[in-house]
Amino acid sequence: MKAVRIHRHGGPEVLIYEEIEVPKPGPGEILVRNRAAGVNFTDIYARTGFLYELDLPTVLGKEGAGEVLAVGDAVAEFAVGDRVAYTETMGAYAEQTVVPAHYAVHIPAALSYETAAASMLKGLTAQYLVRHTFRVEPGQTVLVHAAAGGVGLILAQWANHLGATVIGTAGSAEKVELALQNGCHHVVNYREEDFVAKVQEITKGEGCHVVYDGVGKNVAKGSLDCQRPRGYYVNFGWASGPVDPIDPMDLIRKGSLYVTSPGLTLYLAKRDDVVANAHELFDVILSASVKIRTHAILPLMEAAEAHRQLQSRGIIGSIVLRP
Numbered sequence: 025m026k027a028v029r030i031h032r033h034g035g036p037e038v039l040i041y042e043e044i045e046v047p048k049p050g051p052g053e054i055l056v057r058n059r060a061a062g063v064n065f066t067d068i069y070a071r072t073g074f075l076y077e078l079d080l081p082t083v084l085g086k087e088g089a090g091e092v093l094a095v096g097d098a099v100a101e102f103a104v105g106d107r108v109a110y111t112e113t114m115g116a117y118a119e120q121t122v123v124p125a126h127y128a129v130h131i132p133a134a135l136s137y138e139t140a141a142a143s144m145l146k147g148l149t150a151q152y153l154v155r156h157t158f159r160v161e162p163g164q165t166v167l168v169h170a171a172a173g174g175v176g177l178i179l180a181q182w183a184n185h186l187g188a189t190v191i192g193t194a195g196s197a198e199k200v201e202l203a204l205q206n207g208c209h210h211v212v213n214y215r216e217e218d219f220v221a222k223v224q225e226i227t228k229g230e231g232c233h234v235v236y237d238g239v240g241k242n243v244a245k246g247s248l249d250c251q252r253p254r255g256y257y258v259n260f261g262w263a264s265g266p267v268d269p270i271d272p273m274d275l276i277r278k279g280s281l282y283v284t285s286p287g288l289t290l291y292l293a294k295r296d297d298v299v300a301n302a303h304e305l306f307d308v309i310l311s312a313s314v315k316i317r318t319h320a321i322l323p324l325m326e327a328a329e330a331h332r333q334l335q336s337r338g339i340i341g342s343i344v345l346r347p
């Protein structure tokens with residue numbers, strides 16, 4: 025079968041489209057014929073070796089959807105032919121992927137493979153951020169950085185759906201417009217304007233209850249100045265680079281703030297949570313409270329081009345590969 029692997033860490037050029045052996049599902053695993061695979065910033069970290077080094081060569085991609093082709097021993101929930109989506113499994117940039125049944129869910133008939141693949145990792149991330157890390161309530165004010173990005177668009181719409189006033193940041197006029205149409209009440213172009221001053225102006229100096237930050241280095245310091253007393257700074261990604269150390273003494277000076285850096289894996293540690301969180305995600309998508317915007321669907325062999333576009337801030341919403 026065809027797959028996109030890396031044999032060493034590096035730029036987009038290390039993504040190689042090549043023939044590899046079809047993997048076999050072991051106990052507790054299923055083999056999925058991928059119809060669509062999502063591309064995520066996390067895949068760029070994996071490609072470059074940021075955060076952790078991988079055993080190489082390896083197939084990239086942590087989000088996909090398709091049909092079950094085979095089931096391993098001790099798998100009761102899935103059968104051959106089932107329509108499924110999955111995340112948290114390296115190997116989605118391929119025609120077929122072995123997936124732990126723990127991380128797979130059935131997808132509703134009304135959900136396309138493309139939408140499912142574009143929303144499993146990003147949507148389940150948005151789900152835990154607004155429902156578990158900091159539970160968004162009506163009347164709160166929420167700041168979402170990169171609000172026109174894959175996770176950002178979903179987060180902003182979901183926070184809006186929960187009744188919050190949503191302020192977004194985005195890096196171009198086109199992205200500002202899209203974010204305004206998708207959940208944000210206010211959007212600041214943070215490449216042109218001082219987002220801290222704008223947030224203070226919009227909130228009349230009150231600040232936000234929570235800041236969701238997938239951008240990291242370039243906005244971390246300013247984000248602490250966008251919060252109200254006892255506000256939460258949730259740093260869940262590092263698109264602009266790792267965050268500089270935060271002095272705990274600053275947290276009391278700036279108003280008894282909370283800081284956390286959460287990851288999806290721990291929020292999906294229990295099988296019941298994978299199923300329940302995915303149901304919540306599919307519910308908000310099918311009720312159109314959250315719309316999944318697919319920026320482009322590219323053939324699998326163009327994975328390197330997808331990475332170039334994502335890394336250069338050229339994507340609005342999600343980009344999907346079709347094996």
Ligand SMILES: NC(=O)c1ccc[n+]([C@@H]2O[C@H](COP(=O)([O-])OP(=O)(O)OC[C@H]3O[C@@H](n4cnc5c(N)ncnc54)[C@H](OP(=O)(O)O)[C@@H]3O)[C@@H](O)[C@H]2O)c1
Pocket residue numbers: 063064065066145146149170171172173174175176193194195196199238239242260261262263264265286287288289334335336337338339341
């Ligand atoms: N912790 C978790 O559980 C978890 C799970 C999934 C994803 N994430 C994180 O969530 C974030 C968003 O992921 P995504 O896949 O949806 O990506 P994305 O938001 O579609 O892309 C990243 C965005 O970051 C912004 N950005 C700001 N400075 C940048 C820079 N120097 N280089 C590149 N981009 C920059 C860009 O938007 P503007 O042009 O509008 O600034 C860009 O579109 C990533 O940091 C990812 O690692 C975390």
